[in-house]
Amino acid sequence: MSAVLELDDVHAGYGPFRALFGVNLSVAPGEAVAVVGSNGVGKTTLARVASGLVRPTSGRVVVDGNDFTRARTFQFARAGVAHAPEGRSTFASLTVEENLELSIRRVRGNSGVRAGLDEAYEMFPALAERRQQLAGTLSGGQQRMLAMVRVLVDAPKLLVADELSLGLAPLIVEQVYEMLGRVRETGTALLVIEQHVSHALKLCDRVVLLDRGSVAWAGPASEAGEHVQSQLGVPAH
Template sequence: MLTLSSVHAGYGSFPALFDVSLEVRQGEAVGVIGPNGAGKTTLMRVVSGLLRPSGGTIVMEGVDLARTASHRIVELGIAHVPESRRLFPRMTVEDNLKMGGFTPAARPGFRQRLAVVYELFPRLAERREQLAGSMSGGEQQMCAIGRALMSEPKLLLLDEPSAGLAPVIVEQLFELVKRLRAGGLTVLIVEQNVQQVLRVVDRAYVLKTGRIRAAGAAAELLASGTIRDAYLGV
């Protein structure tokens, strides 16, 4: 579904990703794990078009993303839940969800999608008129995921969804990811919370200082020492 081949990217003259190749197949949940500053967020930004790669190709179902205008990428079925959620804080929950369904293709189905999201997150339905910035961290994360789902994506990008949340909420969050997968959604998730994310995803890549250092089935990675090595830099 999504294929990255030797992607390079960076900020100005500061390179953040080197020669990254990665694949996400239809219906899979794939994790990218690695320490702080490994380039995980950069990877997500490159896929969703917030950052342009300086080399390599990114192909989503046959379409070259590097040649697609960044605001058109969401129309190809990629929804990105950015790091630290980035809701529109002074807008209501419902307006935030409305922005999620901004694309012309998503507009006719707005009511339907809204019902689906409210069913998934009953809390959001209760708080539909509340300003997004006034909610708790967990509720904001729900709202951010709900906003991404409004565009009816095929592939969901989650960037550090568990950051700053209480353990109970994190538990719920990963349950939710499982449910979304069961509903047929493909998920690419970036996390520092290694143990928990490896229980949710099928496969994972280990990213460190901008390079893929290891890859494999989640269970294998959990069992092997690869991850510890990556973190400790052995």
């Protein structure tokens, strides 16, 4: 079975600035892979390459066995790659339900809205309790939850989660990772870009440690502890 995503010797950057150097990475169907590293090592650039937001300057991006190196962002989305960026990514002046309706209607049409809302509220009951609340008045964690549901209505094969816990209180980080665990249970593969190493290691099967735009180490999450501590200076538990 083809990997959902493969990055093969990928180099990428912005203008004269180079952020990734020869990165190799793969995510199998249903697998969860964490990409960890300190600030400025290329994690977000990797996430953007993986979802088609940034084209590599060299190397290959393969989605479900097909070469997507020069593909556009909408083609990644059609192939089942969803990107949940850092930040809140919601329409602040609309209610929770209106945010969800917009996303569901775009994918499933008017006839699919009711069933889509039911699915969203079943997965995330906290949103059901706030369905008439303006999105801009939700807590940071609740807004991340809403942003996540908006990208999940497509039932993606792969969710690229870019530092969803950034700036959140520890209790909310726990909730975000519970949410990612539920997403994984649906069969969606995960590429988790993260600085909260302990949470990422508990959730994911494999870990890729980035340093200055290159892969410093990659392997099973169960073996990542000493490498993470050596590279980042933080315990992996």
